[in-house]
Amino acid sequence: MPSHLSADRPAAQPPGRGSVESLISQTRRLKGDVDAVRRDAEEDGSDHPRGRWQRALYDLALHQLNDLDEHLAQLRDGPLPTVAPEPAPPAPGSLLSRVGSAEWNLLTDEASWSGELYQILGRDPAAPPLTLDELPSLVVDEDRPKLTAMVTNCLVDARPIDGEFRIARRDGDVRTVHMMGEPVLDTDGSTASMWAVLRDVSELRRSQRVVSETRDSLTDRRQEARTEHRIAVELQEAVLPQWRGSLRLPHQGPRPLDLAARHLPASTNTLIGGDWYDALELTDGETLLSVGDLTGHGVGVTSNMTMLLGAVRGMAMAGAPPGRLMAWLNQLLDATVQPALGSAVCCRYRPGTRTLVWAQAGHPAPLLFRDGAGRVLNAPDGVLLGATSGAAYGQAEETLEVGDLLLLHTDGLVPGHTGTAAANLLLDLAPRLTGTSTAEECLRTVVQEFGESERADNACVLVAKVTA
Numbered sequence: 001m002p003s004h005l006s007a008d009r010p011a012a013q014p015p016g017r018g019s020v021e022s023l024i025s026q027t028r029r030l031k032g033d034v035d036a037v038r039r040d041a042e043e044d045g046s047d048h049p050r051g052r053w054q055r056a057l058y059d060l061a062l063h064q065l066n067d068l069d070e071h072l073a074q075l076r077d078g079p080l081p082t083v084a085p086e087p088a089p090p091a092p093g094s095l096l097s098r099v100g101s102a103e104w105n106l107l108t109d110e111a112s113w114s115g116e117l118y119q120i121l122g123r124d125p126a127a128p129p130l131t132l133d134e135l136p137s138l139v140v141d142e143d144r145p146k147l148t149a150m151v152t153n154c155l156v157d158a159r160p161i162d163g164e165f166r167i168a169r170r171d172g173d174v175r176t177v178h179m180m181g182e183p184v185l186d187t188d189g190s191t192a193s194m195w196a197v198l199r200d201v202s203e204l205r206r207s208q209r210v211v212s213e214t215r216d217s218l219t220d221r222r223q224e225a226r227t228e229h230r231i232a233v234e235l236q237e238a239v240l241p242q243w244r245g246s247l248r249l250p251h252q253g254p255r256p257l258d259l260a261a262r263h264l265p266a267s268t269n270t271l272i273g274g275d276w277y278d279a280l281e282l283t284d285g286e287t288l289l290s291v292g293d294l295t296g297h298g299v300g301v302t303s304n305m306t307m308l309l310g311a312v313r314g315m316a317m318a319g320a321p322p323g324r325l326m327a328w329l330n331q332l333l334d335a336t337v338q339p340a341l342g343s344a345v346c347c348r349y350r351p352g353t354r355t356l357v358w359a360q361a362g363h364p365a366p367l368l369f370r371d372g373a374g375r376v377l378n379a380p381d382g383v384l385l386g387a388t389s390g391a392a393y394g395q396a397e398e399t400l401e402v403g404d405l406l407l408l409h410t411d412g413l414v415p416g417h418t419g420t421a422a423a424n425l426l427l428d429l430a431p432r433l434t435g436t437s438t439a440e441e442c443l444r445t446v447v448q449e450f451g452e453s454e455r456a457d458n459a460c461v462l463v464a465k466v467t468a
Helices: 017-042 049-077 115-121 141-157 202-216 221-239 299-317 322-334 419-427 439-451
Strands: 100-105 110-113 161-168 174-185 191-200 257-264 275-281 287-294 342-350 355-361 367-370 373-376 396-399 405-409 459-466
Touching (some): 017 049, 100 115, 110 115, 115 191, 141 174, 141 191, 174 202, 257 275, 257 439, 275 299, 275 459, 287 299, 287 459, 299 322, 322 355, 405 439, 439 459
Antiparallel strands (some): 174 191, 257 459, 275 287, 342 355, 367 373, 367 405
């Protein structure tokens, strides 16, 4: 079975040097702009708690841009070999080290580490990599149960790993490490190996604590939280494509589809999430419909989401069918600076024949409602984006009828339920949904049923009604 290529290793078709150099130039220009705004803010000399909090946020933003610059350079220059000379220390003030990767083969009990991982864990590059059984020896006693539980859930229940723990390096330094991973399944469905990417987030967590402590000194914490949320949403709307707004397509004459969509934010103070939806009229008269999500929150996932959405639109405009589009997206995520896992469903609707062609990547399948009943569309083959290099994605076709309702959604739409349970609750709404005359009315019914509940995660839902 071929070994999984982690996001830390070169992809089969990495982005060209010129494109990475362009991203580096853009990042450095943005660093200059943020630094100029920070200097203007410092000139007022305010020592009010709010002023201290703002300065801490500017510092954190600049630190993260410096790390983005370093990570883009890593993407340009490639990973370190497993055995390498001692690399140069991180730049002063850097929040993140280079990203390291590892793979543990459960069949042979062999382990493979990248050179960056040796550096992060403070290990001798000439020493053999630790097995999964030996790995907890690096972890502080209080965090060992957490690591054991994450690895066990990954190997036994095929759950993704996404968590942090502290390690004690040989030099006596205690560092915080963030680990993301996935099981790699054999042909019979059993777990053959586990891969992971790890990064040192000690300085990032320290800077975030500074921001938190200065924010806590403000007298009105509730008002401050609302202000942060408003600023984050405004920034998101300013720099990201409008995939959470109007879905009116620039189509002349009667439109073949009536569209409506909504983004449902988490109840907690999650400033920027990884869920998105989109609709686009293509040059050949077909319509692109897509929804999806990426793991994580904040600047990193926002950057990946912007890249992914632009890639979806560009590939669709170039004529890529959904199955091939998913495969190319998987290669693209495999080459990103910040490792990420994602899921998506992508559809092309041909109005001339009322044919829906679609593919999915670890995402809930679309729901079809007709004549008072609903069903889940039969899913083609597909795995999580970013989980398996070179993965193939199948696609399926469905012939629709005038009056049909198509519902696409991300996980988290039905609070407390996922998978089949969530789909069944949505299908129970079939008599009410098929009785609506517009996509907006159908969407309003779904939101009234599930959107007003407390939710732990963001969610997106898109409704398309066949009108002609």
